Structures are given as structure tokens and as C-alpha cells.
Amino acid sequence: MGDSNDDPERARRFREAALPHLDDVYTLARYLLRDPADAEDAVQECYLRALKHFGGYRGPAMKPWLFAILRNVCRAEFARRATAPSSAIDDSPEAAEQPPLWHEEQQTPEAQMLRDRDAVTIRRLVDGLAEPFRETFVLREINELSYREIAEAVGAPVGTVMSRLARARAMLRSAWMAEQEQAR
Amino acid sequence: MTCDEAEVLLNALIDGELDAGHAREVEQHIAGCARCSAAFAAYQKMSQAVAAADLRYAAPLALRRRIEAALPKAAVSNLRPMPNRRSVLRGFGFGSALSAIAATGLVAIMLRHDDEQRILSEIVSAHLRSLQPSHLTDVLSTDQHTVKPWFNGKLDVAPPVIDLTAQGFTLVGGRLDSIDARAIGAVVYKRRAHVINLFVAQTSSTEHRAAKIDSISGFNIRRWSDRGLNYWAISDLGADELDEFGEKIEAAARSNTEG
Numbered sequence: 001m002g003d004s005n006d007d008p009e010r011a012r013r014f015r016e017a018a019l020p021h022l023d024d025v026y027t028l029a030r031y032l033l034r035d036p037a038d039a040e041d042a043v044q045e046c047y048l049r050a051l052k053h054f055g056g057y058r059g060p061a062m063k064p065w066l067f068a069i070l071r072n073v074c075r076a077e078f079a080r081r082a083t084a085p086s087s088a089i090d091d092s093p094e095a096a097e098q099p100p101l102w103h104e105e106q107q108t109p110e111a112q113m114l115r116d117r118d119a120v121t122i123r124r125l126v127d128g129l130a131e132p133f134r135e136t137f138v139l140r141e142i143n144e145l146s147y148r149e150i151a152e153a154v155g156a157p158v159g160t161v162m163s164r165l166a167r168a169r170a171m172l173r174s175a176w177m178a179e180q181e182q183a184r
Numbered sequence: 185m186t187c188d189e190a191e192v193l194l195n196a197l198i199d200g201e202l203d204a205g206h207a208r209e210v211e212q213h214i215a216g217c218a219r220c221s222a223a224f225a226a227y228q229k230m231s232q233a234v235a236a237a238d239l240r241y242a243a244p245l246a247l248r249r250r251i252e253a254a255l256p257k258a259a260v261s262n263l264r265p266m267p268n269r270r271s272v273l274r275g276f277g278f279g280s281a282l283s284a285i286a287a288t289g290l291v292a293i294m295l296r297h298d299d300e301q302r303i304l305s306e307i308v309s310a311h312l313r314s315l316q317p318s319h320l321t322d323v324l325s326t327d328q329h330t331v332k333p334w335f336n337g338k339l340d341v342a343p344p345v346i347d348l349t350a351q352g353f354t355l356v357g358g359r360l361d362s363i364d365a366r367a368i369g370a371v372v373y374k375r376r377a378h379v380i381n382l383f384v385a386q387t388s389s390t391e392h393r394a395a396k397i398d399s400i401s402g403f404n405i406r407r408w409s410d411r412g413l414n415y416w417a418i419s420d421l422g423a424d425e426l427d428e429f430g431e432k433i434e435a436a437a438r439s440n441t442e443g
Binding site for chain 1: 238241246252
């Protein structure tokens with residue numbers, strides 16, 4: 001790991017491999033940290049670390065690898081925030097309870113799902129998910145990773161990814177439904 | 185399939201992660217279960233809504249520039265002041281601090297991606313198991329008309345049992361085994377001292393898939409598909425002899441559908 005970073009050839013390869021994923025990495029950072037400025041810092045730190053360790057990178061895919069690094073950066077950020085609720089990783093069912101997120105006239109929950117495609121609204125809904133379900137959901141639905149890639153990125157077995165994703169979708173659905181009840 | 189299982193698996197179905205067989209099982213469950221079918225419909229709509237909304241963020245230009253500026257030759261000075269982060273980075277390969285709700289009983293055995301590799305390694309394990317003393321056969325007979333009926337009623341589809349003694353592969357018997365969490369028939373042959381296990385499983389696809397030979401843990405595996413059956417022949421025989429065995433089985437199965 002003591003290899004130098006001033007090798008221009010390596011910098012070029014890193015640039016070609018890693019920079020195309022910048023939007024993806026930034027997107028994940030936004031959802032993990034829920035703060036634009038913190039997300040920028042984390043992404044920058046992530047890329048610096050990635051370059052530093054690029055010599056040891058053996059694949060398989062660049063995106064999950066970058067995400068894994070980003071998660072470590074974010075974890076440090078969570079530790080720094082210390083008091084922030086998002087630093088707590090909460091697998092408990094209570095975490096599923098969501099406050100109603102918007103108030104509009106609605107008919108049925110399913111019709112609502114079809115109608116509310118407003119990015120801002122859905123983003124807020126996703127942001128309302130508890131960790132680690134938010135992360136899993138974002139990796140799957142927004143970053144479009146396969147289950148195996150998610151497992152790589154988060155360092156958990158595929159079975160865990162599957163159950164988290166199932167929980168995430170169930171939570172999101174009930175948040176949607178709860179909203180519907182409110183509007184009634 | 186229980187609702188608990190389906191609840192997790194219907195997600196994998198939406199995400200296109202299930203193999204054909206398990207996809208069908210989940211679909212069957214959904215068809216007969218109002219609760220799961222409502223969840224399935226809702227999740228599908230959610231996925232569509234999320235996709236349509238495009239929830240990605242674009243990295244700010246300033247961030248992109250900062251990162252690019254840190255990359256080329258300026259890299260050294262910018263990157264050095266990061267002491268001792270190596271340990272953090274090393275950590276991510278070995279599992280995270282995230283607690284795991286294990287998907288109990290739901291080992292991701294049904295995922296499409298590494299399906300074939302996983303089955304191959306199960307085949308190797310089953311073969312190794314069969315080589316343990318008195319594990320090789322449940323029915324010991326060199327007579328195909330004894331072995332074939334023995335399978336009947338034990339499996340949905342009895343494997344074709346073909347006598348290749350004349351061609352130098354001696355039928356030894358048959359065995360029930362378990363691959364991919366299903367009961368599966370194994371027909372056992374020998375060439376000289378080498379045991380060949382021929383695993384045969386039903387598949388939803390009727391297409392013919394040409395033979396492929398893999399080498400895993402010192403064993404050769406020849407796999408192919410024909411007329412709704414998947415075949416795996418495994419042995420420590422050389423690839424050429426195993427291939428010969430497979431060709432003979434294929435030819436005999438074709439000419440003699442009844443086995």
C-alpha cells in the first residue's frame with residue numbers, strides 16, 4: 001500500500017475508471033448523509049481514498065468498490081456527528097414508523113402511487129426511511145446495483161440485502177399508506 | 185411457499201434477481217394470496233414511480249473540479265495528509281458494523297447470478313459425499329430395469345437410466361441426492377476405478393443446451409440440457425473420457441426417450 005500516487009499512468013486509469021461514477025457516488029452520499037455540504041466533503045474524501053488504494057484494487061466492479069469506500073467515509077462522519085439520529089443503525093420495527101410526509105387529496109393508496117411521481121416528494125419519502133433500509137433501497141432503486149453488488153458494497157450477505165430491501169419497500173409502502181389515511 | 189418467504193422473494197422477482205424456477209414459484213404464490221399480490225402490485229408501482237421520478241443527484245461542478253484537480257500530478261501533495269486510514273479501509277472487506285437481520289432459511293440460493301456456479305459446487309459436494317463409504321448408492325444394481333423403477337415415486341421425474349456397459353461405463357446403481365434444496369436423482373457409473381455421478385434434474389426449459397465442461401476442485405463436470413432435463417456428469421476422469429461418457433448418454437437418451 002505504500003505505492004506512490006504520482007504515477008501519471010495510474011492517475012489516468014483511476015480517472016477513467018472512477019470519475020464516470022461521480023454522480024452515482026454523490027447521489028449515494030446525499031441519501032446517506034442527507035446534507036449537501038457533508039455529501040460533497042464525503043465524496044471528495046472518498047475519491048482521495050480510492051485513488052490512494054487504487055493500486056490494491058482488484059475488481060470486481062468499480063461502483064460497489066467506490067460505494068464501500070464512501071460508506072466508510074460516511075461512517076466516520078456519523079461518528080463525528082455523534083448526536084445525529086442518522087448515525088444510529090436501527091433494525092427495529094419501530095424504525096418503520098414514519099411521520100406523514102405530505103397532505104393532498106387522494107383516492108386510493110395505489111392510485112396515489114401512480115400519481116405522485118414528483119421527485120421532491122419521493123425523495124423526502126426515501127429520506128424518511130431509517131438506516132440501513134434507506135441505503136439498501138437507494139443502492140437498488142437509484143444506483144441500480146444488483147443484489148450481489150449491494151452485498152459487496154455494504155459488506156453484508158446477499159440474504160441480509162434481500163431482507164433489508166423487503167423491509168425498505170414495506171416501510172415505504174406504509175409511509176405512502178399512512179399519508180393516504182391522513183388525507184382522508 | 186409461505187408468505188414470509190414470498191414477502192422477501194417477490195422483491196427479488198421485481199428486481200429480476202430470481203431464476204426462472206423460483207420466479208414461477210413466487211408467481212404461483214402471489215396468484216393465490218391476496219396479501220402478497222397487493223404488496224407485489226404496490227412495490228411494482230413504487231419501483232416505476234421511483235424510476236420515473238429520477239431521484240439521482242448530479243455532482244456539483246465545483247466538486248468535480250476539486251476532485252479532478254486533486255488527481256493528476258498534484259495528487260501527491262493532496263493525498264499525503266491522510267494518515268492511518270488504511271485500517272478503516274481494510275475493514276470494509278470483512279463485514280460491516282451493520283447488524284444483520286439474517287434472511288433465515290432464505291439463503292440466497294435462488295438468485296440468478298451465481299446460480300450456475302453454486303449448483304456446480306453443490307454437485308461437487310454431492311459427488312464427494314457419495315464417495316464416502318456406503319454413500320454411493322441407495323439401489324445397487326447393474327440392471328437398468330432395476331434402477332429405473334426404483335426412482336419412480338421418489339422423484340417427480342425419474343432420470344433416464346441407461347446401460348452403457350457395452351461402451352465401457354458400468355452402471356453401478358442409483359441414489360437420491362439433494363441439490364439446490366431439491367431431491368434429485370443420481371445415476372452412478374464406473375469406468376475402471378473412477379466413479380461417475382450423473383445428476384439429472386427437471387427444468388422448466390425444454391431447449392437443448394450444448395455440453396460444457398468445467399473443472400472444479402480437481403473434478404470435471406460435464407453439464408448439458410435436453411428435453412426438459414438438466415444433466416451434470418461429474419468424475420475425476422479426464423475431460424475427454426467424461427465427454428465421451430456424456431456423448432454416449434446424450435445419444436442413448438435421444439434414441440431411447442423411454443430409457
